Amino acid sequence: MYMGVKERRKREKEQRRQQILDVARELCMRKSYFEVRMEEIAEGAEVAIGTLYLYFQNKDEIYATLCEEGLDILNRLIEEALQEKKDSQARLEAIGRSYLTFYAEYGSYYDVLSFVGMGFKQIGLSRELETRITQKSDAAIARLETVVREGMEAGEITGGDSKEVAFFLWGLLEGLIFIHRRGYMNAWSVDLASTSTKAMDAINRGISG
Amino acid sequence: MYMGVKERRKREKEQRRQQILDVARELCMRKSYFEVRMEEIAEGAEVAIGTLYLYFQNKDEIYATLCEEGLDILNRLIEEALQEKKDSQARLEAIGRSYLTFYAEYGSYYDVLSFVGMGFKQIGLSRELETRITQKSDAAIARLETVVREGMEAGEITGGDSKEVAFFLWGLLEGLIFIHRRGYMNAWSVDLASTSTKAMDAINRGISG
Known part of the structure; x- marks a missing residue:
């Protein structure tokens, strides 16, 4: 039971990470890399900005x-x-x-x-x-x-x-x-x-x- | 005499235009085109922002x-x-x-x-x-x-x-x-x-x- 929860959390974490990357890739294509802001990535991936920084430093x-x-x-x-x-x-x-x-x-x-x-x-x-x-x-x-x-x-x-x-x-x-x-x-x-x-x-x- | 002044002004105007372009080219090489601002170009070319807009619309x-x-x-x-x-x-x-x-x-x-x-x-x-x-x-x-x-x-x-x-x-x-x-x-x-x-x-x- 405990392992099941741990597994699920790990899977969810990986899915969220991938979602952040998908949004970032999409944004980098639509406009200049320099113009893309972390706030926008967080918003697009539907995570809090603090959560985003748990996955990526910058x-x-x-x-x-x-x-x-x-x-x-x-x-x-x-x-x-x-x-x-x-x-x-x-x-x-x-x-x-x-x-x-x-x-x-x-x-x-x-x-x-x-x-x-x-x-x-x-x-x-x-x-x-x-x-x-x-x-x-x-x-x-x-x-x-x-x-x-x-x-x-x-x-x-x-x-x-x-x-x-x-x-x-x-x-x-x-x-x-x-x-x-x-x-x-x-x-x-x-x-x-x-x-x-x-x-x-x-x-x-x-x-x- | 009048023509002399007119000629000089024309030459000065051309020089200033070229100076603006030189500064802009330099700025576009150093950073993203999107990041370059008209204010910076004016500053680098040592002209007032209003003057810059006499030469180029945008x-x-x-x-x-x-x-x-x-x-x-x-x-x-x-x-x-x-x-x-x-x-x-x-x-x-x-x-x-x-x-x-x-x-x-x-x-x-x-x-x-x-x-x-x-x-x-x-x-x-x-x-x-x-x-x-x-x-x-x-x-x-x-x-x-x-x-x-x-x-x-x-x-x-x-x-x-x-x-x-x-x-x-x-x-x-x-x-x-x-x-x-x-x-x-x-x-x-x-x-x-x-x-x-x-x-x-x-x-x-x-x-x-």
Whole structure:
């Protein structure tokens, strides 16, 4: 009986935590991160402001947690995409597809993530929070770089430096998504899926060993 | 004598306008556009708030003017880059270089521009201001698309749709700059110039007719 209550409380706590994160993600998408206030998050999640602070120390911690959730999804998609693919070109294409899927199906996480360290206005997260996000973000890049390196070792990919090749493959999709997200493709009647496929094909031809 | 005074006043007015824009650009780089206040711009430019409103109706108009200045520079760089280059690959590479130069040498304009319509938090400029910016931005894309189309007509470029090829060339550099701007390249000891060159080479091989 006692354990039942404890279990239920734990489950309720987890549900409330998730509700807070959902509201925060929604708010971060609708307006600037800087404009989102803890009071609004509490209100949206239907908890008292004091309760909100029992779950998260501050707004940055909520934000960092959302980034981590997003990166966990991305890393899972990448691993799933790599399960069956054998040669390097197919593996690179699979990673590319998983990035596009992440953008298409988990767009709210993509938006939150693409805000990290935006150069012209750093958020200024604590070193601890930044480290937490950076580790999961590095895992995704490292996975891509490994596939490129293995392809080079197998003689299937040329282009010199595996890090550089990994970065320009990533850059290609990041840029296409960026341009799409800002509405330029719609304005020019250009399709993201078709353009990405052709871009990946072209770059695959350009780097085949 | 009368003309002299009129001329001087006109010059002073232009100088003050430019000073306002310089301060605004600086502020937009240091913090969120949403956080920048007209009072701060006035203070930084050493003009009364009432004077500021004689020059610009509102913050959005200042922002749009900065975007236009940036796009004028970019379009000039592209035209200069295309002056001497003859074959399609060389012309595309020249446009690519001019975009990288724009980022490297006019980074503050790049930052202001890359903020336009950022998807997850639209600024909500008036239709008139948005149209002003869009025209100059479209000119840059149109120039790139024309070079691709001419290359396809000359049989020097393959890849089907000239708009799609233009967009993925643009996407490639936009993404590399985005990744660089967010600090990922430094963290991985990857060089932007070298990576861009290799990326452009690879994609050039991939689309040569």
